[in-house]
Amino acid sequence: MKQRLQVAVAIIFNAEQQVLIARRHAHQHQGDRWEFPGGKREANETRFQALQREIEEEVGLLVHQAEPMMQIVHDYAELEVELDVWIVSEFSGEAIGKEGQALEWCALADLDNKEFPAANIEIIERLTSLYAI
Ligand SMILES: Nc1nc2c([nH]c(=O)n2[C@H]2C[C@H](O)[C@@H](COP(=O)(O)OP(=O)(O)OP(=O)(O)O)O2)c(=O)[nH]1
Numbered sequence: 001m002k003q004r005l006q007v008a009v010a011i012i013f014n015a016e017q018q019v020l021i022a023r024r025h026a027h028q029h030q031g032d033r034w035e036f037p038g039g040k041r042e043a044n045e046t047r048f049q050a051l052q053r054e055i056e057e058e059v060g061l062l063v064h065q066a067e068p069m070m071q072i073v074h075d076y077a078e079l080e081v082e083l084d085v086w087i088v089s090e091f092s093g094e095a096i097g098k099e100g101q102a103l104e105w106c107a108l109a110d111l112d113n114k115e116f117p118a119a120n121i122e123i124i125e126r127l128t129s130l131y132a133i
């Protein structure tokens with residue numbers, strides 16, 4: 001049976017209403033595409049703990065508070081993902097690409113010009129309608 005990965009995904013805004021995106025490494029699944037930072041939940045973690053750990057590991061930010069935004073199940077050819085998307089409302093630190101990945105703070109209106117995995121289309125649509133750009 002196809003694997004289903006549970007993935008915590010963070011939507012993090014800065015004071016200029018830009019959202020944090022990261023470039024996936026070429027060798028990863030969905031390589032070279034942009035993503036919202038996050039990663040796979042481990043068996044012993046709650047969804048929120050997974051979010052906090054992944055964001056600290058990948059971009060060095062401490063997530064203090066976040067609200068669930070949406071869940072998306074997407075069937076890629078090689079695996080299935082369940083994206084557990086959170087809006088981060090309180091965090092501290094300065095974002096850096098701790099895994100050597102490029103990071104960018106991107107205005108919502110510019111997200112359409114970036115190549116994201118197919119599962120992200122719904123997230124971007126929801127963000128642009130929530131924040132009415
Ligand atoms: N983080 C993240 N993953 C996404 C997004 N959209 C999307 O389809 N995915 C997929 C790609 C991957 O198959 C999966 C996330 O896995 P990952 O590679 O980030 O997992 P991880 O951080 O735990 O990485 P690793 O330790 O296995 O290298 O979800 C997104 O916006 N953010």
Ligand SMILES: [Mg+2]
Pocket residue numbers: 037038039040058
């Ligand atoms: Mg990841």
